[in-house]
Amino acid sequence: MIELRDIRKAFGRNHVLRGVTLTVPKGESMVIIGGSGTGKSVLLKCILGLVRPDAGQILIEGEDASRAEREAFLARFGMLFQGGALFDSLPVWQNVAFRLMRGATKRPKAEAREIAIEKLRRVGLKPEVADLFPAELSGGMQKRVGLARAIAAEPEIIFFDEPTTGLDPIMAGVINELIREIVVEMGATAMTITHDMSSVRAIADDVAMLHGGVIQWTGPVADMDHSGDPYLDQFIHGRAEGPIEAVR
Amino acid sequence: MILLNPVGALGRAVLDGLAALGRLTLYLGATLYAMVRPPFYFREFGHAVWVIGYNSLPVVGLTAVFTGAALALQIYEGGSRFNAGQVVPSIVAIGMARELGPVMAGLMVAARVSSSIAAEIGTMKVTEQIDALVTLSTDPMRYLTVPRVLAATVTVPVLVAVGDSIGIFGGYLVGTQSLGLNAAAYLKNTADYLEIWDVTSGLVKGAAFGFLIALVGCYYGMNSGRGAQGVGAATKSAVVAASVLVLAANYILTTLFFAA
Known part of the structure; x- marks a missing residue:
C-alpha cells in the first residue's frame, strides 16, 4: 500500500503540491489525472525520492520512504517514463x-x-x-x-508516466491493454499519470484528480462519470467552460 | 541596464561566479566521495578511456606537430638575433614538455571532451535518463561522473606524452629540413638538455587538466537546463569553464613547480 500524507512541494514561488493526501491499496491500479503543470509528475518523483518534498510523509507498506535503505527501496519500483x-x-x-x-x-x-x-x-x-x-x-x-x-x-509497484503520449490511438490502445494485463498478472500496485481518458478507463481501478495542488476527487473508476464534481466533469469531458480556467 | 548601473552588474556577475564556484566545489566533493565508495563501473571506465583518450589522439597529435614546428621557427628566428640559432632543439623540447604540450593538449581536450560530456549528460538529464538511472538503483555520480573523471585523469597525461613527442618531432622536421640543422646534433641537443622533471611536470599538469575538464563537463551536464537550449548553454559553459580552468591551473601548477 502507498500512503501519501499532506505532501507539499514548491519550486520558488510556485506551490505545486499544497497538501496531497492519497492512499493506493496494494494490488490496485490508481490513475492520477489533472491538467498540465498540476504536479502529477512531481508527485511520482516525490515518492521515488527524485524530488524531495518540502513537507508530508510517504509510507510504502507502512514504512517511511525517507528512512528506507535507498537501494532496497528503489528495488521495489519499476517505472515507465x-x-x-x-x-x-x-x-x-x-x-x-x-x-x-x-x-x-x-x-x-x-x-x-x-x-x-x-x-x-x-x-x-x-x-x-x-x-x-x-x-x-x-x-x-x-x-x-x-x-x-x-x-x-x-x-511490487509500477509507475507509468503518460504511457500513451505521442502514440497513435491504436498503439495507445495496445499499450493500455499491455499495462492492464501486466499489472493484473503480476499483482503489482500501479500508479499511472495520464491525460488520456481512454487510458484511464482501460487501466484504472481507482482515479484521483489533482487540481490546485490537492486531490480534488478520488474514487473508483466506475464512479467517475457521475461524481457530481464540476472539476472532474469538466476535465473528463474536455470542456473549455467550467471551474478550471482554460487559457485561450 | 549595464550602462546605467555598472557597479551593480559587476557585483551580480561576481556573486554569480562565486556561487557557481561554490556549487562546483560541492560537486567536486561529491565526486571524490563517490570515487572511494563501491560499486565501481569498470566497463564505463574502459569506454570513457576509449572515448576521451584514444579518440582525442588525432586532434592532440595534429595540434602538437604544428605547435612544435612553429615553435622551432620562432626560436630560430629569435635566437639568430644573438647568434643562438643552435638552441632550437633544447628550447623546443623543454617548451613542449613543460608548457606547450600539456596546455595545448589540455585546451584541445577541453574543447572536445568537456563539450561532448556536457552535451551527453545534459541530454540524458532532459530525456529523464538520469532519473531512470536512479530508479534502477544506480547512482549517476558513480555511473556517469566517476568513470569519466578517472578516465580523463589517466588518459590526458598519456595524450600529453604523445603530444610532447609529436611536437618535438615537428620541431625536428622543421629544424633539419627547413632550417638546415644537423639531424644527429639536433637529437643529441634535445636529449642532453631535456630533464626527467621537464617531462614529469608536464604529465602532472596533464592529469590535473584531465580531472578538471571531465569534472566541469559532468557538472554542467548534470545541471543542464531544459530542452535543446538548456543543453546548448550547458555545453558552451562547460567549454568556456574548462578552458579557463586549464589555463588557471597551468599558472598555479607552474608557480608551485618553480617554488618546489
Whole structure:
C-alpha cells in the first residue's frame, strides 16, 4: 500500500503540491489525472525520492520512504517514463536487463539477456529487437521496451508516466491493454499519470484528480462519470467552460 | 541596464561566479566521495578511456606537430638575433614538455571532451535518463561522473606524452629540413638538455587538466537546463569553464613547480 500524507512541494514561488493526501491499496491500479503543470509528475518523483518534498510523509507498506535503505527501496519500483528514457548507448536488451546486471539482483550476463528477451516477448517485441539500439526503434517500440524494463525485475509497484503520449490511438490502445494485463498478472500496485481518458478507463481501478495542488476527487473508476464534481466533469469531458480556467 | 548601473552588474556577475564556484566545489566533493565508495563501473571506465583518450589522439597529435614546428621557427628566428640559432632543439623540447604540450593538449581536450560530456549528460538529464538511472538503483555520480573523471585523469597525461613527442618531432622536421640543422646534433641537443622533471611536470599538469575538464563537463551536464537550449548553454559553459580552468591551473601548477 502507498500512503501519501499532506505532501507539499514548491519550486520558488510556485506551490505545486499544497497538501496531497492519497492512499493506493496494494494490488490496485490508481490513475492520477489533472491538467498540465498540476504536479502529477512531481508527485511520482516525490515518492521515488527524485524530488524531495518540502513537507508530508510517504509510507510504502507502512514504512517511511525517507528512512528506507535507498537501494532496497528503489528495488521495489519499476517505472515507465514518458519519453521512454532508454539509455542511448546501450542495446535494447541491456536497457531491459539494466537492473539485473548490477547491484544486489545481479545475474550472469546470459541469464540477464534471456530474461530481457522474455520480457520483450511479453510486451510483444521479437527477440531480434534485443540487439538494436533505442534510436533504431519507433516511438511505440520504445514505449514497449520501457515497459519491459519497468517489469524486468518484477517489482511490487509500477509507475507509468503518460504511457500513451505521442502514440497513435491504436498503439495507445495496445499499450493500455499491455499495462492492464501486466499489472493484473503480476499483482503489482500501479500508479499511472495520464491525460488520456481512454487510458484511464482501460487501466484504472481507482482515479484521483489533482487540481490546485490537492486531490480534488478520488474514487473508483466506475464512479467517475457521475461524481457530481464540476472539476472532474469538466476535465473528463474536455470542456473549455467550467471551474478550471482554460487559457485561450 | 549595464550602462546605467555598472557597479551593480559587476557585483551580480561576481556573486554569480562565486556561487557557481561554490556549487562546483560541492560537486567536486561529491565526486571524490563517490570515487572511494563501491560499486565501481569498470566497463564505463574502459569506454570513457576509449572515448576521451584514444579518440582525442588525432586532434592532440595534429595540434602538437604544428605547435612544435612553429615553435622551432620562432626560436630560430629569435635566437639568430644573438647568434643562438643552435638552441632550437633544447628550447623546443623543454617548451613542449613543460608548457606547450600539456596546455595545448589540455585546451584541445577541453574543447572536445568537456563539450561532448556536457552535451551527453545534459541530454540524458532532459530525456529523464538520469532519473531512470536512479530508479534502477544506480547512482549517476558513480555511473556517469566517476568513470569519466578517472578516465580523463589517466588518459590526458598519456595524450600529453604523445603530444610532447609529436611536437618535438615537428620541431625536428622543421629544424633539419627547413632550417638546415644537423639531424644527429639536433637529437643529441634535445636529449642532453631535456630533464626527467621537464617531462614529469608536464604529465602532472596533464592529469590535473584531465580531472578538471571531465569534472566541469559532468557538472554542467548534470545541471543542464531544459530542452535543446538548456543543453546548448550547458555545453558552451562547460567549454568556456574548462578552458579557463586549464589555463588557471597551468599558472598555479607552474608557480608551485618553480617554488618546489
